[in-house]
Amino acid sequence: MNRKRTAIAVAAAGTVAGVTGLVLIASPAGANEAPPVLPPISAQALVQSVLDTKVPAMDGAVELQNNIGLPVPGLPQSSGSGEIAHVYSDGQGRGRIALKQGGAERTIVQDGTTTWLWNSADRSVVKYRNGDTAAKQHDQVSDPTTAAQTIVGKIQQDSVITVDGTARVAGRPVYQLVLTPKPTERTLLREVRVSVDADTRLPVRVEVLANGQSEPALEVGFTTFNAGAPDPSLFTFTPPAGAKVTDGTSAVRDEKERTDLFNAVNGKFVGEGWDTVFTGKVPASLLSTQASKDPNRGPVDVTGLLSRLGKPVTGPFGSGYVISTKVGTALITTDGRVAVGAVPQQVLVEALGAK
Template sequence: MQPRKKALIAAAVGTVLGVTGLTFVAMPAGANEQPPELPAVSAEGLVQSVATAKAPALRGTVAVNESLGLPAGLPGVGSLDLQDARVWHDGQGRNRLALKQGSGEHTVVQDGATVWRYDSGDNTATKLTLPAGKQQQREAEAGDPAAMATQLLGAIRESSTVSVDGTARVADRAAYELVLTPKPEERTLLREVRVAVDEQTRLPLRLKVLTNGTTEPAFEVAFTEFVVEPQPADLFTFTPPAGAKVTDKAVEDHQPGEAGKLAEQLAPKTVGTGWDTVLTGTLPADALPGGKLPQSVPGERGAVDVRQLLGQFAKPVSGPFGTGHVVTTKVGTALLTDDGRFAAGAVPEQVLIEALSAK
């Protein structure tokens, strides 16, 4: 089996075991501080205003807290240790994002026609030239609570009961508390999603995901600083540091990162909608010798024992789909079969079994 395919298996196993952690520090009003008094607003009106809100010129600092319940020692969990992120918008479609992780920083700068990506860890930069009129903001908004919350609202709005639960103060700004609760027919491990919406800009300032049986958020991302004001123009241009290795690409030549390459290989599909959506897929046939997962694959520090990894972090399971292993966290469940199929979602184990068993 080719090394590339072996590496794909290792990545897929890690993805399935950790996917529930990958699919999702605020400043609320203090104990002695009264929530802000704001004009009444309907839940539907608040949702619509969020959907149509445009980011003004602003700068902000974002913090992430997570208690996903991932198994201790699970490979790849360290990659979730995002220390902080800083975002800037010029109000005209230009953005800058700086993600600090460990001793390095990943910077993305979009000026409308060009996207720069720079990794200080290995001093490499990629310049991506976009076709005229084409905007690619998703990467630059990856660490932005406003973008994350807006996308989530679009995905679960129709399968949710929506309400406004008072007000809060986040990043020293007055906000409405928008709450989305799964409808009774939804089968999910999540209890509710809470979005603090800025009263003035209607941008989400904080996103909380709460699970059944817990009082603390399993995942929380929020602005700790949010300042609406004009930003210096030089923030939205980028000059590679001295000695940096620079790669120039047109959008047609742009190759996805490792996560994107993995997604292309696995060709995932979704089963269901809303809160109980399940992501399913199958490893490529040439990555499965004899139609089964191999015993081991090469890793950065030598061979990785796939069977031992699954045995350590997952539970054996069987059903109409065959046999495999399942791992459950606070926010979701993932299942990998012995013949290379997988399913994952913020749902109980039985929902994954049904998704894999469906014809």
């Protein structure tokens, strides 16, 4: 009998230890830590320090959590979460970003004179010489004090901007900068929460919270963050043998095509602030059955897809489909007009009427 009791004790102890371990692995570290105590700071000073800061020498893993209720193309599955990128910076303008896309990986390396884009799916490399585009962006934020005033002033037209306490992101103390839409704004969003690292003043996490939701609908942030210079060899890139190397200048054509497409869509923004709505027109032919670009897949039935994702609606605009998520709504009419915004359906209908 004694042996039996030992046996039960052993089984219980081992199982409890194993299950506890599994649960510990599953739960994020430091979830229940008390928020750190940091010196108080005004919202404008915080925004200014963010604009003022330069990316320091660091590396970290970035995770995306998507709970908006619809799969976003190119991002992990709906309601999925996972590491999407790893960022390295040497603090002097050189950097490396490794992006995960399905089973493939894209690596972007800025080595000081050239930017390399590597795609493991087709083993291609695109290289861009550092042109004057980067320099131009530099001029705009050359005076962070006025820039901060302008930005904070612009934001305050439609939102309330506050510093809402402190927290920890990836083990680092952060200030939480919260943008709340003013009551007059007709939006689905409750607030946007930006966590700013207290030490480096880098935004390390962005959360988008929708009305009536306690969990963020969309969350992008660091899960690990190590200050200190990474291995300098990370900031060089040599195209591997057998890779297709193209010069970035030939890729400019793509950008022109994109602006052409934008013009064809005849897009414009209606309203301002949180209830800005993008309206446009897609060729009605797009809504009929399409031959897919991917030869392995069958033709895409766009209308069928729409009726599955959205629900049919009618109104002054005619008839169409409305696709709603927790953070935004899209309305597509059967004659090809489109309206998208972080707003309820009624605002989209008005925006279509405002044309």
